Amino acid sequence: MELCSVLMLALSVLFLCAISSIGYGAERNLRWTVETAYPRDTAAGEAVDDFARALTQASAGTVKVRSQFNTATGLDDIHMPVRGGDAVIASVLFASDLVPASPVFELSTLPFDVRSVGDAQQLARLAATRYRNALASSGYLLLMVVPWPPTGIWTRAPLATPDALSAARVRTYDQVSRNVFSSVSGEAVTLPIRDTVRELADGKVDAVLSSGDGEAGRIYAKHLRNFTAIRYAYPLSFMVMRQAAFEALPLDIQRSVLSAATETEAQLWKDLPSRIRRNSDQMQQMGIQVTDGGNAVMTSALRAAGDHEIESWRERVSPEDKEIMKTYETRCHPSADAECATAQFSGSAAHEND
Secondary structure, eight states: OHHHHHHHHHHHHHHHHHHIIIIISTTOOEEEEEEESSOTTSHHHHHHHHHHHHHHHHTTTOEEEEEEOSOOOOGGGTTOBOTTSOBEEEEEEEGGGGTTTOGGGGGGGSTTOOOSHHHHHHHHHHHHHHHHHHHHTTTEEEEEEEEOOOOEEEESSOOOSTTTTTTOEEEESSHHHHHHHHTTSSEEEEOOHHHHHHHHHTTOOSEEEEOOOTHHHHHHHTTOOEEEEOOOOOOEEEEEEEHHHHHTSOHHHHHHHHHHHHHHHHHHHHHHHHHHHHHHHHHHHTTOEEEESOOHHHHHHHHHHHHHHHHHHHHHSOHHHHHHHHHHHHHTSTTSOSGGGGOOOOOTTOOTTO
16 A cells, blocks of 8 residues: 555656646746647638637736647647647647547538538537537547538539549548548548648549638649539537646636637637638639539439438437437428527537636
């Protein structure tokens, strides 16, 4: 028992030393790095920058935040040391990056089930508690969700025929979309954005499932001159940090973190319609051929494959996750009434421990 006590004490001291080494000490000069794998002017990149500004202001400058973009990042990288002596405290991760923690994170990427910003907002609100609990069970805190514009298909040629993708290698962003596009393409592969950019340049990718937001759209436009707006999904990213790191903060800084996250998320949802319009204007300026819907036969095949994937998702998720989808489809599905289009979003960072 004495040996166990000594070991526990030693571990506690090591943890406290690690915390103070990144600025959690008595001087209260906290230095953070908040990162994302996406470019600066994408939804995820702007979320990082906006949160950094909001946290600096909410903490009266006590927390110094460095934004980092285009990084290879995952859950295991959070709260790890980086160059310059700071630590990655929070990261904006795409929904598919969190699926290993729980299949509930596939909700926002399920195909053709969300048709508007209002619906996307409401589904995120309905799932907020499940998102938080799923991350908490792995030792992480959900700070906020980050909404993306709807995803479509970037291609070298217009999708004018039923077999337009039959010989194409299509980049998708999760296992569900890979399964869906495998039904109409020569090959569907799941690639993060950095690998997608490299394979596009090498001519190894013929089509990309993406909103093409911000700089990502400008990169795709160099190789893919057609965009088909199939509105496949309105996906989410998630800003997360380790729960232990959050709990080690002084209470006033905890409040500043949550306040900054709530403020940032609310603004992201408010700005999403203008972001969608801005992306559309950018496509026009770059001379991208934009088509609404695509070939009817191909779209029908994608929807049939999407329905199959949604049913498969229902079979492998918890009863709580099924209930989220049932509630959403009852209240918010396009076949239901339109109450979701004007629903007010309360924000994911309205945590129980505020």
